Amino acid sequence: MLTRIRNAIQARHDSVMMPHSKMKLAVARILKEEGFIRDFDTPRIHLQYREGRQSAIAGLKRISKPGLRVYVGKGEIPRVYGGLGLAIVSTSRGVMAGRQAWRDGIGGELLCYVW
Template sequence: MNDRISDLLARLQNGIIARKETINVPVTKGNKGVLDILKREEMINGYENDPEDVTMFRVTYMYTDGEPEVSKFVRISKPGLRKYVTAKDIKPVMNGRGISIISTSQGLMSGAVAKSKKLGGELICEIW
């Protein structure tokens, strides 16, 4: 798998569609960065190293009244077509109900954090 972020987003989306409580995703630095942001934004309960398979993270979804906190994961910048934004071009996702994830010179961060730090970068994905 060359595009590990797309793989992560597909696994997260499929887990929500199947109403899973937990899923396993590969351990990579990029995946850890995205999962850290999702945890900080309270879109997942958390993640941990899978005790049965050290090459995987076990991600626990967050549900409210049986409905998932997140419904859609959209990959914006792809390996074949990169999408870059400046700090002033970062827009709210779904009128503030979602987040964007941006790869900046200071690492992965949500769009709101990047905008407050006046950092632009590669627009990885949008989640709502």
């Protein structure tokens, strides 16, 4: 999913198609709430651009991979770019932004960074 978004931003596409899964919908919901994408529906994510076709997403980095899962405790959730970026964490209460997981005092699997 992250690679498809990264490629669509490089090609200046307005939207990108995604296969459906609950995890991808949860990540898309967080990206919309944080203002990184304009909107999403089941198969498509609509990207957001600023003045001069500058993307709202400057970078995406996957952290936890199938070969090496990365877990963080409640006090170990990283701040991305000094709080300007976003860490997405999969917790026992669902997928949420790193700031929300830190406020709730729960840790989980660190999925990706977005800035």
